[in-house]
Amino acid sequence: MSPTLLEEIPPPRLTPIGGVREALQRRWARPGGRAYAVLRWSGATIFAAIVLGLVVSLLATASQAFGHSGVSFLWSGTYNATKDIYPTGIFIVGTLITTAVAIIVAVPIGVGTAAFLSELAPKWLSSPLSVLIDLIAAVPSIVVGLWGLLVLSPVFAHHVEPFFKAVPLLEWFFHGPAYGPSMVLAGTVLAVMILPTIVALSRSALTSVAREDREAARALGATRWQVVRTAVVPGARTGIEAAVILAMGRALGETIAVAMVIGNNYSLPHSLLSPGATLGSAIINNFGEANPGLDRSSVVGLVVVLLGITVLVNVGGQLLLRSRLRTQRAAP
Amino acid sequence: MSGTVFPVDPGSVPDAIGARRELVRRSARRSLRRRRIMGRTAIVSCTVAVAVSLAPLVALVAYTTSRGVHALSWAFLTHVPTPPGIPGGGISSAIVGSVIIVGLGAAMAVPVGTMAALFLVERRGRLAGALRFGADVMTGVPSIALGIFAYAVLVGPGSPIGHFSGLAGSFALAVLMLPIVIRASEASMRAVPRDLWEAGLALGVRRSRVVRSVVLRGALPGLVTGNLLAVARAVGETAPLLFTVLGASLVVTNPLQPMGALSLTIYSDGTQAYPAAQQIAWGTAFVLLTLVLVLSVVARVASARLNRQAR
Numbered sequence: 001m002s003p004t005l006l007e008e009i010p011p012p013r014l015t016p017i018g019g020v021r022e023a024l025q026r027r028w029a030r031p032g033g034r035a036y037a038v039l040r041w042s043g044a045t046i047f048a049a050i051v052l053g054l055v056v057s058l059l060a061t062a063s064q065a066f067g068h069s070g071v072s073f074l075w076s077g078t079y080n081a082t083k084d085i086y087p088t089g090i091f092i093v094g095t096l097i098t099t100a101v102a103i104i105v106a107v108p109i110g111v112g113t114a115a116f117l118s119e120l121a122p123k124w125l126s127s128p129l130s131v132l133i134d135l136i137a138a139v140p141s142i143v144v145g146l147w148g149l150l151v152l153s154p155v156f157a158h159h160v161e162p163f164f165k166a167v168p169l170l171e172w173f174f175h176g177p178a179y180g181p182s183m184v185l186a187g188t189v190l191a192v193m194i195l196p197t198i199v200a201l202s203r204s205a206l207t208s209v210a211r212e213d214r215e216a217a218r219a220l221g222a223t224r225w226q227v228v229r230t231a232v233v234p235g236a237r238t239g240i241e242a243a244v245i246l247a248m249g250r251a252l253g254e255t256i257a258v259a260m261v262i263g264n265n266y267s268l269p270h271s272l273l274s275p276g277a278t279l280g281s282a283i284i285n286n287f288g289e290a291n292p293g294l295d296r297s298s299v300v301g302l303v304v305v306l307l308g309i310t311v312l313v314n315v316g317g318q319l320l321l322r323s324r325l326r327t328q329r330a331a332p
Numbered sequence: 333m334s335g336t337v338f339p340v341d342p343g344s345v346p347d348a349i350g351a352r353r354e355l356v357r358r359s360a361r362r363s364l365r366r367r368r369i370m371g372r373t374a375i376v377s378c379t380v381a382v383a384v385s386l387a388p389l390v391a392l393v394a395y396t397t398s399r400g401v402h403a404l405s406w407a408f409l410t411h412v413p414t415p416p417g418i419p420g421g422g423i424s425s426a427i428v429g430s431v432i433i434v435g436l437g438a439a440m441a442v443p444v445g446t447m448a449a450l451f452l453v454e455r456r457g458r459l460a461g462a463l464r465f466g467a468d469v470m471t472g473v474p475s476i477a478l479g480i481f482a483y484a485v486l487v488g489p490g491s492p493i494g495h496f497s498g499l500a501g502s503f504a505l506a507v508l509m510l511p512i513v514i515r516a517s518e519a520s521m522r523a524v525p526r527d528l529w530e531a532g533l534a535l536g537v538r539r540s541r542v543v544r545s546v547v548l549r550g551a552l553p554g555l556v557t558g559n560l561l562a563v564a565r566a567v568g569e570t571a572p573l574l575f576t577v578l579g580a581s582l583v584v585t586n587p588l589q590p591m592g593a594l595s596l597t598i599y600s601d602g603t604q605a606y607p608a609a610q611q612i613a614w615g616t617a618f619v620l621l622t623l624v625l626v627l628s629v630v631a632r633v634a635s636a637r638l639n640r641q642a643r
Contacts, residue, residue, distance in 0.1 A: 036540035040454060043447025044463055047514065050507055051466055057484045058477065112381025120375055121382075129382070131632075136389045138561075138628045140568020142595045143617045146602045147392045150610060192388045199385065223364075225371030246472065253474025256570040256595075260603060280571075283476055287575055292489065300480060307477045314472035318465065 101187025145257030205239020255280030400618020445513030520554020
């Protein structure tokens with residue numbers, strides 16, 4: 001149809017009201033209606049904008065520090081509150097050590113607890129215990145930190161840390177004076193904090209293993225524990241790995257409780273008993289006093305480094321969780 | 333393989349099969365005994381793991397309760413803090429601050445989160461997948477990063493407010509709650525049977541109306557639980573508030589001014605060496621713990637009750 005022909009056809013005469021009504025009908029006849037679509041899209045857009053804004057604003061604030069020291073910000077850093085330079089590397093090492101302690105302490109205990117709750121305990125015991133652990137998971141980190149500082153720290157200084165120093169092989173990790181606040185105390189407090197997460201996530205991974213797998217192992221003559229070891233744990237492996245990784249993300253990113261119990265000493269730790277600092281505790285303790293400019297930009301640089309590490313870990317954990325769900329769905 | 337279990341020529345030795353059978357039986361018995369011992373050891377160590385994991389968690393709650401109850405009194409809840417060194421004083425400014433900050437944060441996060449969840453429910457494909465993944469990763473972002481973000485956007489020089497304020501804290505907490513609200517709401521909306529959607533649409537009802545009166549109503553128990561759990565998480569947070577709301581020792585109701593918060597009181601008083609300040613920290617910790625646990629319990633009970641009503 002050529003345009004000239006179209007122009008020749010007179011437009012249908014509509015009364016103004018009829019035209020409006022028709023336009024409205026056309027608009028509202030869309031699936032869902034326009035207002036609803038606007039609502040949905042604005043929700044998604046606001047969330048996306050916030051995520052983007054978070055990344056962009058932190059990067060923009062930190063750009064001065066990154067520009068000043070380049071890639072070496074990751075180890076030597078530029079932070080100076082009183083003309084002292086505190087290398088970022090110390091904080092990264094502190095973060096990794098405390099997280100490693102937390103994982104080493106919490107994973108065997110947590111997975112063992114999850115295995116007990118999902119496989120070994122009778123139902124009358126396992127369901128109230130699971131609810132209890134779910135509730136305790138909600139305990140705010142500041143309360144855990146307070147408990148760690150005022151209750152656990154004296155116990156560590158007088159009993160736990162001297163004990164570790166006395167054990168022959170462990171003394172290589174534990175030497176120097178026992179103050180209480182230390183890497184190992186921070187790691188323990190973190191372990192208490194991530195324990196409920198590990199238990200809850202691994203328990204759900206264990207319980208979602210198919211009943212047939214258990215029955216098949218039982219039919220082959222496996223004992224109760226062998227069923228768990230040969231059928232249930234391998235089936236739940238990715239789920240448990242994801243639980244550990246997500247808990248690790250939480251331990252890496254925890255700030256306030258760690259800042260209360262780690263002792264805030266800005267030198268490279270030589271033992272698990274020495275007080276230290278993590279990225280999170282360094283941010284908390286230095287952001288308030290940092291002068292605008294390079295000083296503050298360096299602290300925000302620490303935030304960016306922390307954000308980068310935790311996002312990496314969390315992406316890994318989520319991908320693992322997803323792959324578990326996919327394989328489960330694929331199984332007949 | 334079978335040749336190693338049974339002799340090749342049973343005729344050569346008269347009772348070879350019987351002897352073999354006896355051997356196998358004995359070794360099976362021994363293996364069973366070993367497997368049983370291993371199993372028992374494993375079960376015992378799992379039980380020990382439960383005890384070890386429950387001990388610190390229960391001790392923490394019990395100790396906070398026993399110390400907190402001593403600090404608790406009517407005056408503690410209704411008075412403002414006294415200057416350092418002067419006995420007495422309460423945490424009313426922190427209670428009012430926490431309620432207002434978290435309330436405003438929830439008022440921002442719940443509508444936006446529900447709308448974004450509707451987006452995820454209605455749309456499939458790469459965009460929705462990316463958004464969902466983003467929400468999942470956001471739940472693991474360190475809360476201090478959200479605090480610094482809120483500082484940069486609302487508190488720091490050149491920002492709209494330009495000074496410490498309760499609203500900046502609400503914004504940080506809203507960002508914290510948003511991914512939790514989105515994922516919990518999406519999950520509960522997906523749990524509404526597809527048939528109900530389709531029945532509504534088949535009646536010729538507009539889609540937005542179906543969503544409002546079928547999907548949102550059906551998902552209500554899950555929505556309530558998810559939002560309450562997000563609020564419970566936000567109430568206990570400290571790091572996002574540290575550089576946004578600053579803290580205040582008077583009751584402040586204007587969200588554009590610096591405010592107090594329960595978690596900030598615990599942090600500032602708990603890190604002091606004075607027993608009186610520590611006493612206030614324990615009392616505040618007990619109030620906060622009670623608040624969080626009550627919210628979590630209510631979330632579960634409410635969803636169970638609403639679920640029963642829906643049936």
